[in-house]
Amino acid sequence: DGGITQSPKYLFRKEGQNVTLSCEQNLNHDAMYWYRQDPGQGLRLIYYSQIVNDFQKGDIAEGYSVSREKKESFPLTVTSAQKNPTAFYLCASNPNGDSGPQHFGDGTRLSIL
Amino acid sequence: KQEVTQIPAALSVPEGENLVLNCSFTDSAIYNLQWFRQDPGKGLTSLLLIQSSQREQTSGRLNASLDKSSGRSTLYIAASQPGDSATYLCAVRGYQKVTFGIGTKLQVIP
Numbered sequence: 001d002g003g004i005t006q007s008p009k010y011l012f013r014k015e016g017q018n019v020t021l022s023c024e025q026n027l028n029h030d031a032m033y034w035y036r037q038d039p040g041q042g043l044r045l046i047y048y049s050q051i052v053n054d055f056q057k058g059d060i061a062e063g064y065s066v067s068r069e070k071k072e073s074f075p076l077t078v079t080s081a082q083k084n085p086t087a088f089y090l091c092a093s094n095p096n097g098d099s100g101p102q103h104f105g106d107g108t109r110l111s112i113l
Numbered sequence: 114k115q116e117v118t119q120i121p122a123a124l125s126v127p128e129g130e131n132l133v134l135n136c137s138f139t140d141s142a143i144y145n146l147q148w149f150r151q152d153p154g155k156g157l158t159s160l161l162l163i164q165s166s167q168r169e170q171t172s173g174r175l176n177a178s179l180d181k182s183s184g185r186s187t188l189y190i191a192a193s194q195p196g197d198s199a200t201y202l203c204a205v206r207g208y209q210k211v212t213f214g215i216g217t218k219l220q221v222i223p
Contacts, residue, residue: 104156
């Protein structure tokens, strides 16, 4: 079955540590996205990529970094510069262009130790 | 800047009732609008996608309408069931950006 796989499901970060969230898709989609979800707020865009080896900052990119070396993979690194990283992180993809539906993974919940 | 509002924030109904969830947006220059369902601790599951040129889409007991000129969409759920309990989000796609509402939390009581 085609879909988006996020791992791990739960992640804990220590002070000063960088952590990386994995996102893999087998939908052959060009565009991939990372969102952050906090209670009482809509999803906020962190980074997006519309093609391999290219990505753009979203609304809240500070303290995060990404790479897009393969079409299938779009990992997100939460750096120590992100002072409030506790949140639910969602990865999404869609075919390129502006008409296709977005598909989501099951999310990673990140907490601070 | 696009803003998406969903009303009500929470809704509790008895099983079998028909219900309507509302979504409004401020900028009518959209490509499409998508309704999602989110269960606790899970990702978003796509329910319906309406392109900007369409007026409505149907899937089973769900019907979504779009009035782009007035900036409104509704999600109609017929004959609600306890399994429909979840948070429902709408999202509008503009140029290179998707804007999400906060969602309506639905509880269907057996």
